[in-house]
Amino acid sequence: MFRKTVWRRCVSDVIHSHQTRALNTTILILREFGPVGFLLQEDEDSKQYKVCLGDPHTCTCPTFNKEKDLCQHICWILIRKFRLPRDHEYCFQYGLAERQIQELLQGLHVTKTTSHSDRCASGPSCPEPDEDDRCVRQKAIENQDLCPICQEDLLLKKLPVTYCRFSCGNNIHISCMKVWADHQMKLNSCGVLKCPLCREDFGTLKQLNLEVRNSANVFTYYERECLEKHLGVVCNGCRVCPVVGKCFKCTECSYFHLCETCFRRHAHPQHSFMCRTKRGHSWQSVSEETQMMDKHTMDRSVSAVTCDVVPNHVMKSLPKVRVRKESKLLHPGVQCRICLSRFQTAQNVRSLPCKHKFHTECIDALIQKSNCCPLDFHVIYNPLTWNIRVGRSQSSPAPPGVAQSKRTDPHISEFILPGIGLQVQRGHASSVLRPGTRVSVCEGPSSVKSLSQRLQDLYIHSSHIEPFSRKTVMKHGLQRPREEQTKPSH
Ligand SMILES: [Zn+2]
Ligand SMILES: [Zn+2]
Ligand SMILES: [Zn+2]
Ligand SMILES: [Zn+2]
Ligand SMILES: [Zn+2]
Ligand SMILES: [Zn+2]
Ligand SMILES: [Zn+2]
Numbered sequence: 001m002f003r004k005t006v007w008r009r010c011v012s013d014v015i016h017s018h019q020t021r022a023l024n025t026t027i028l029i030l031r032e033f034g035p036v037g038f039l040l041q042e043d044e045d046s047k048q049y050k051v052c053l054g055d056p057h058t059c060t061c062p063t064f065n066k067e068k069d070l071c072q073h074i075c076w077i078l079i080r081k082f083r084l085p086r087d088h089e090y091c092f093q094y095g096l097a098e099r100q101i102q103e104l105l106q107g108l109h110v111t112k113t114t115s116h117s118d119r120c121a122s123g124p125s126c127p128e129p130d131e132d133d134r135c136v137r138q139k140a141i142e143n144q145d146l147c148p149i150c151q152e153d154l155l156l157k158k159l160p161v162t163y164c165r166f167s168c169g170n171n172i173h174i175s176c177m178k179v180w181a182d183h184q185m186k187l188n189s190c191g192v193l194k195c196p197l198c199r200e201d202f203g204t205l206k207q208l209n210l211e212v213r214n215s216a217n218v219f220t221y222y223e224r225e226c227l228e229k230h231l232g233v234v235c236n237g238c239r240v241c242p243v244v245g246k247c248f249k250c251t252e253c254s255y256f257h258l259c260e261t262c263f264r265r266h267a268h269p270q271h272s273f274m275c276r277t278k279r280g281h282s283w284q285s286v287s288e289e290t291q292m293m294d295k296h297t298m299d300r301s302v303s304a305v306t307c308d309v310v311p312n313h314v315m316k317s318l319p320k321v322r323v324r325k326e327s328k329l330l331h332p333g334v335q336c337r338i339c340l341s342r343f344q345t346a347q348n349v350r351s352l353p354c355k356h357k358f359h360t361e362c363i364d365a366l367i368q369k370s371n372c373c374p375l376d377f378h379v380i381y382n383p384l385t386w387n388i389r390v391g392r393s394q395s396s397p398a399p400p401g402v403a404q405s406k407r408t409d410p411h412i413s414e415f416i417l418p419g420i421g422l423q424v425q426r427g428h429a430s431s432v433l434r435p436g437t438r439v440s441v442c443e444g445p446s447s448v449k450s451l452s453q454r455l456q457d458l459y460i461h462s463s464h465i466e467p468f469s470r471k472t473v474m475k476h477g478l479q480r481p482r483e484e485q486t487k488p489s490h
Helices: 013-024 062-067 072-081 098-111 174-187 205-216 260-264 295-299 312-317 360-367 386-392 402-407 448-456 470-489
Strands: 027-033 037-042 048-052 161-163 171-173 192-194 201-204 247-250 257-259 273-276 320-322 348-351 357-359 412-416 422-424 438-442 458-460
Touching: 013 072, 027 048, 027 072, 027 174, 037 072, 037 174, 048 072, 062 072, 161 174, 171 174, 174 192, 174 205, 192 205, 201 205, 257 260, 348 360, 357 360
Parallel strands: none
Antiparallel strands: 027 037, 037 048, 161 171, 192 201, 247 257, 247 273, 320 348, 348 357, 412 438, 422 458
């Protein structure tokens, strides 16, 4: 086959890094010129670049002009738009011959899963004024459906969507459509937008602007918080909240975290830890030199952390509302960011401590498997703070259980046993107390003696105290309450 450019056997380091950058950058397609020409804009940049596939590929960006080799824009088109695996031989060539480009274009038709389902995602209960006669149904979003402008997976990206109301019913990010619309309006300003997918009429600019405004409200303060703040995570050692920077999680105790300072002080030496620097990222094992573990715990190879979930009674106590006719949740652009469908009257909507709202079915299914909001990774349940939160900032009914009833007791004395697993044996409802949780002991005008008797009813899980002797633990536990008890009598 006749080729103008050299055929490469493997991907170079430079191109590999351009590919990585391309995958980590949000790039929008503003316009297409035939099947292989694209006008691109990076999300945070107003500069626009024109990419043409051919032999060779070209781009108008400074990197391409300097290196005369694949820039991140060309890589992005090949990987995102044409879905080529990054190690595919067509993915790192200077250019492609006509027949190879044909293959690329045909490949697009094969892999593209155009869903012909007529299922309606937005309900008939929310007609849009002055447009409903022209409107088609919004297509249900399925796994792997992409935004045609940024080429990202809609259900994974979790950004609010709009859809082609006048023609094809396909879904597109509201924010992407806004950039696309602004660009189109520069070219012709008739007030009706064209669809980037079907090229027919999409809807009105007025409607889109309304959605842009409303959807801005579904972003919460926490989503913009720096990822190094582990929202909702309390250090079981020093009680700082949120833990910032490195966050350590015990591989055996649920809901047990330490800040870096407490971890270095060996606040919980009996178990090994995993660590992460940014919330929502995966947990990494702590390297051996930093861990400084006891010899016998070091032997155990630990690869995963216990996956915290939201306990059932906590889930039930999260605020839930039924959508009413005049609710703001029905405004265009407002939607559940898990399924990307609009809320409808009489549906149940759950809000999380971070103020995000979802369909109850959508969020309840997720938090049975994890303990954080899918959008900002704000931790939902922590035994150290849960009572306080319910009591103060939430008007929802309190979760049933011992802890709640004890809170109202005026004679509460609390003490903390850092890093020890305890189980309360006596009492009407025995509950397992996780390490470091507050052990509330209801005390009347009783003596130190009765308190220590009660303490003997707390037995300690042997699995938690292997490196310690039971005796030392009990001594620690007794010191603090004794101080508290003796003070008032003087
Ligand atoms: Zn470029
Ligand atoms: Zn998009
Ligand atoms: Zn369309
Ligand atoms: Zn700490
Ligand atoms: Zn532990
Ligand atoms: Zn939903
Ligand atoms: Zn959230």
